[in-house]
Amino acid sequence: MTRQFDAIIVGAGQAGPPLARRLTGAGMNVALVERKFFGGTCVNTGCTPTKTLVASARALHVARRARDFGVTIEGSIGVDMRRVKARAERNVVSFREGVRRSLVENPRCTVLTGQAKFESRDTIRVGNELLSSERIFLNVGGRAFVPPLKGVEGVPFLTNTTMLQLDTVPRHLVVVGGSYVGLEFAQMYRRFGSEVTVIEKGPRLIGREDEDVSTAIKEILGGEGIAFRLEAECIAFSKASDGIQVHVDCATGDRTVMGTHVLLAVGRRSNTDDLGLDHAGVQVDARGNIPVDDELRTNVPGIWALGDCNGRGAFTHTAYNDFEIVAANLLDGDARRLSDRITAYALYIDPPLGRGGLTEAEARQSGKKLLVGTRPMSHVSRAIEKDETQGFMKIVVDAESKKIVGAAILGTGGDEVVHGILDVMYAGAPYTTLQRSVGIHPTVSELIPTVLGELTPLT
Numbered sequence: 256m257t258r259q260f261d262a263i264i265v266g267a268g269q270a271g272p273p274l275a276r277r278l279t280g281a282g283m284n285v286a287l288v289e290r291k292f293f294g295g296t297c298v299n300t301g302c303t304p305t306k307t308l309v310a311s312a313r314a315l316h317v318a319r320r321a322r323d324f325g326v327t328i329e330g331s332i333g334v335d336m337r338r339v340k341a342r343a344e345r346n347v348v349s350f351r352e353g354v355r356r357s358l359v360e361n362p363r364c365t366v367l368t369g370q371a372k373f374e375s376r377d378t379i380r381v382g383n384e385l386l387s388s389e390r391i392f393l394n395v396g397g398r399a400f401v402p403p404l405k406g407v408e409g410v411p412f413l414t415n416t417t418m419l420q421l422d423t424v425p426r427h428l429v430v431v432g433g434s435y436v437g438l439e440f441a442q443m444y445r446r447f448g449s450e451v452t453v454i455e456k457g458p459r460l461i462g463r464e465d466e467d468v469s470t471a472i473k474e475i476l477g478g479e480g481i482a483f484r485l486e487a488e489c490i491a492f493s494k495a496s497d498g499i500q501v502h503v504d505c506a507t508g509d510r511t512v513m514g515t516h517v518l519l520a521v522g523r524r525s526n527t528d529d530l531g532l533d534h535a536g537v538q539v540d541a542r543g544n545i546p547v548d549d550e551l552r553t554n555v556p557g558i559w560a561l562g563d564c565n566g567r568g569a570f571t572h573t574a575y576n577d578f579e580i581v582a583a584n585l586l587d588g589d590a591r592r593l594s595d596r597i598t599a600y601a602l603y604i605d606p607p608l609g610r611g612g613l614t615e616a617e618a619r620q621s622g623k624k625l626l627v628g629t630r631p632m633s634h635v636s637r638a639i640e641k642d643e644t645q646g647f648m649k650i651v652v653d654a655e656s657k658k659i660v661g662a663a664i665l666g667t668g669g670d671e672v673v674h675g676i677l678d679v680m681y682a683g684a685p686y687t688t689l690q691r692s693v694g695i696h697p698t699v700s701e702l703i704p705t706v707l708g709e710l711t712p713l714t
């Protein structure tokens with residue numbers, strides 16, 4: 256027998272659970288299907304555990320720097336990885352359980368655990384059960400992409416998921432992939448005490464960022480003793496008696512890197528390949544993402560795709576915003592649109608990179624006249640007082656409209672500071688509004704008006 260619902264949600268990631276709350280609040284009977292952990296990637300293997308580990312690694316780093324602050328610590332400073340891991344697990348379990356409880360305690364929400372698969376346009380199978388609805392919301396997220404690199408199947412590699420099971424410090428961690436996920440793990444494990452080598456096939460780290468940002472990040476991480484192998488073509492793996500040999504045909508340096516552990520951090524893949532999407536006629540693009548329109552509708556009426564699986568964002572806040580857009584359009588008569596969203600994210604190395612809007616390189620492609628303002632963190636009194644002067648800030652402005660088009664704040668508090676700039680961008684106000692604001696001393700944010708007061712034409 257097929258059970259009928261007003262809506263079916265597949266995936267309890269960052270969009271599914273809040274959507275279930277809103278739909279049931281509007282009187283609908285909703286089925287939510289989750290095949291593994293409530294809370295999805297962010298809660299279980301992404302943001303929550305990694306940012307908890309980043310905090311542990313920072314505590315260790317600050318303790319080691321105690322002398323710089325005139326603080327003496329008797330005895331040696333070490334790390335107890337079991338306790339570090341337990342601390343991360345505590346947060347994961349607490350967040351996961353919070354999501355699960357909010358769903359199972361909702362009387363209008365039927366929670367099913369198992370793999371959901373389309374049988375037809377409006378019917379989904381979960382084990383022996385068939386569920387049907389004219390509204391289906393896909394929030395299936397993604398997983399670590401394992402590239403078909405030579406020898407990869409023959410070595411015990413780690414991903415962001417299995418990294419979290421480590422309760423020892425690897426002697427030499429080789430991170431393949433010099434982008435967001437890889438760099439966060441690289442720095443935290445270097446701080447925990449591993450030798451760390453980052454292998455990146457591009458000519459610089461996080462190639463999506465501006466070159467000055469990439470360079471500064473490399474300096475920060477290199478300063479902590481992380482080694483880099485850039486322009487690493489033909490990456491391949493083989494087992495060695497005391498670890499894993501990673502072969503890199505680089506322009507300079509040795510042709511192999513010997514590690515005890517290898518983390519693959521080379522991107523993500525949407526969980527769209529085992530969903531039976533062809534039975535519903537839902538299109539998937541070449542990257543495995545589900546194309547959506549400005550209201551998150553797929554090509555099939557009555558089926559929406561939210562979060563990472565639509566390829567329009569790769570963050571918790573973008574997945575949550577997808578939920579907000581869908582709920583606003585369906586339930587509130589409020590025409591919120593995907594295209595209203597301004598790109599924003601952070602890279603949680605320490606100090607963090609906070610980003611909003613376009614990079615300088617992207618802004619240049621618009622062909623518009625641009626203004627730019629920059630300031631090194633070494634010229635920010637709060638950063639000097641905290642003895643955290645690495646990094647810089649950069650704001651790019653459209654010279655004609657006077658609107659801010661993008662910002663990069665690499666430095667202490669950068670993930671928070673960028674929000675002041677984002678707020679002005681969302682308000683659609685000219686940069687002069689922010690330039691005339693009076694910030695609190697001593698903060699990093701108080702220097703944003705100064706940066707805006709010293710804009711120069713971008714040549």
Ligand SMILES: Cc1cc2nc3c(=O)[nH]c(=O)nc-3n(C[C@H](O)[C@H](O)[C@H](O)COP(=O)(O)OP(=O)(O)OC[C@H]3O[C@@H](n4cnc5c(N)ncnc54)[C@H](O)[C@@H]3O)c2cc1C
Nearest residue numbers: 266268269290295296297301371395396562563569570571
């Ligand atoms: C190491 C790491 C660190 C990160 N750090 C940050 C960060 O600091 N900030 C940030 O904003 N983002 C971060 N992210 C990204 C963030 O985790 C994701 O963007 C976010 O989780 C996407 O949410 P989602 O709802 O789209 O999907 P997910 O959270 O992946 O949830 C999808 C859910 O669907 C379930 N599912 C999939 N297929 C099926 C099926 N067929 N049937 C039933 N259930 C199914 C899955 O089990 C999963 O629970 C990080 C990611 C990683 C890997």
